[in-house]
Amino acid sequence: MRRHAIILGFALCLTGIAPAHALTADDAVRIALRKHIAPTGPIHDAAEPDVAAAMTEFVEDVRGAWFRAVAARQALALLDEVRETLDLSAEFAQSLRDAGNLSALDLMRHQVLQAETTAGLAVLRADLQIEQERLAHLVGMALSDLGLPDKLADVPPSPAAAPPTASLPPEAQWSVRTAHLKYLAAHERARAYAATIVPLRRKITEETTLRFNGMLVDIFALLADVREQASASLTAIEAERDFWLAENALRYAEVVSHEPQAAPVLAPGARSGAAGGGH
Numbered sequence: 638m639r640r641h642a643i644i645l646g647f648a649l650c651l652t653g654i655a656p657a658h659a660l661t662a663d664d665a666v667r668i669a670l671r672k673h674i675a676p677t678g679p680i681h682d683a684a685e686p687d688v689a690a691a692m693t694e695f696v697e698d699v700r701g702a703w704f705r706a707v708a709a710r711q712a713l714a715l716l717d718e719v720r721e722t723l724d725l726s727a728e729f730a731q732s733l734r735d736a737g738n739l740s741a742l743d744l745m746r747h748q749v750l751q752a753e754t755t756a757g758l759a760v761l762r763a764d765l766q767i768e769q770e771r772l773a774h775l776v777g778m779a780l781s782d783l784g785l786p787d788k789l790a791d792v793p794p795s796p797a798a799a800p801p802t803a804s805l806p807p808e809a810q811w812s813v814r815t816a817h818l819k820y821l822a823a824h825e826r827a828r829a830y831a832a833t834i835v836p837l838r839r840k841i842t843e844e845t846t847l848r849f850n851g852m853l854v855d856i857f858a859l860l861a862d863v864r865e866q867a868s869a870s871l872t873a874i875e876a877e878r879d880f881w882l883a884e885n886a887l888r889y890a891e892v893v894s895h896e897p898q899a900a901p902v903l904a905p906g907a908r909s910g911a912a913g914g915g916h
Contacts, residue, residue, distance in 0.1 A: 659786040662703040665776050669699045672777040690893060697889045699775050701882055704789065706768040708878035711788045712871055713761045719867045720758060723751045726860060733856075743857060750860060789877045792831055796824040797884075800891050809894035816883070816890040823876070823883035830873035838866040 673695065730747045733739035773780045799817050802810040845862040848854045 658784075660703075660784050661786070662700045665703045665772065666696050666699050668778065669776040670696070693889055693892055697885055699772075700885045702768065702772040702775055703785075704878055704881045704885065706765070706772045706783075707785050707789050708874055709761065709765040709768045710785055712874045713758070713765050714787065715867065715870055715874065716754065716758050716761055719863065720751075720754050722863060723747075723754055723860070726856060727751055729856065746857065747860070750864065789874070789881060792824060792827040792877055792880050794828070796821055797887075800887075802894075805894050813887075813890045813894050816887040820880075820883040820887045823880040827873070827876040827880040830869065830876045835866075835869050835873050838862075838869040842866045 670692075727747060730739060730744055734741070734744045769780055769783060769785070773783055776783075797820070800813055802813050805813065842859075842862045842865075845854060845859050849856065849859045
């Protein structure tokens with residue numbers, strides 16, 4: 638009965654109404670749990686570990702879906718900006734061509750770059766739709782009501798310390814340590830892009846822009862740097878997403894290893910619905 642009270646108390650503290658602000662990962666979890674928590678009733682002690690493990694995995698799924706949906710939204714916005722830049726440069730390139738100051742070959746190179754960006758946007762729009770629909774399915778909200786933020790939170794400058802595992806069984810120790818190693822690798826990669834690679838790419842583009850304005854380089858040298866900067870920024874978003882997914886996996890590896898019983902209760906069929914990953 639005491640464990641039953643712990644489970645229900647944990648569940649009640651997580652339930653809530655849809656937020657008026659941008660939907661956070663924790664908001665998504667609260668709303669999803671409100672939908673899937675079973676009605677109050679007796680819980681057999683023998684079934685509690687399985688129920689807790691299923692709920693813990695479900696919560697991880699919800700948070701993971703939130704990180705993927707926000708990252709897809711952020712990447713799409715970035716590539717939209719690049720497309721706008723390329724559209725403006727396309728007009729400039731065509732005017733140069735019409736004036737006889739641009740070869741047909743250079744014009745085709747620009748057109749290829751523009752077409753590749755458009756194709757990339759199509760893929761990202763599909764990714765965003767898929768990830769948003771999966772999240773909406775998990776939390777039980779209409780797609781139009783999600784209200785996601787524009788970007789992921791910045792990766793912290795320093796990673797979290799390794800969680801203590803000495804008191805855990807060998808298999809649990811391995812699980813937590815593996816999750817922490819993946820977390821550390823994801824943190825190092827994300828910080829490299831945020832602190833070094835993207836800022837340097839931005840400075841390179843700024844310098845090339847100055848040279849282009851001084852007629853020291855042509856427009857295609859500038860566009861090449863813009864493309865490289867965009868590529869680095871897209872990879873940085875992926876690295877941020879992967880870091881938060883790794884942090885999410887580490888958090889729940891610790892929960893499962895230490896207190897698998899202290900989790901809320903799934904309504905019948907909720908876990909199987911989560912595993913489906915969408916409509």
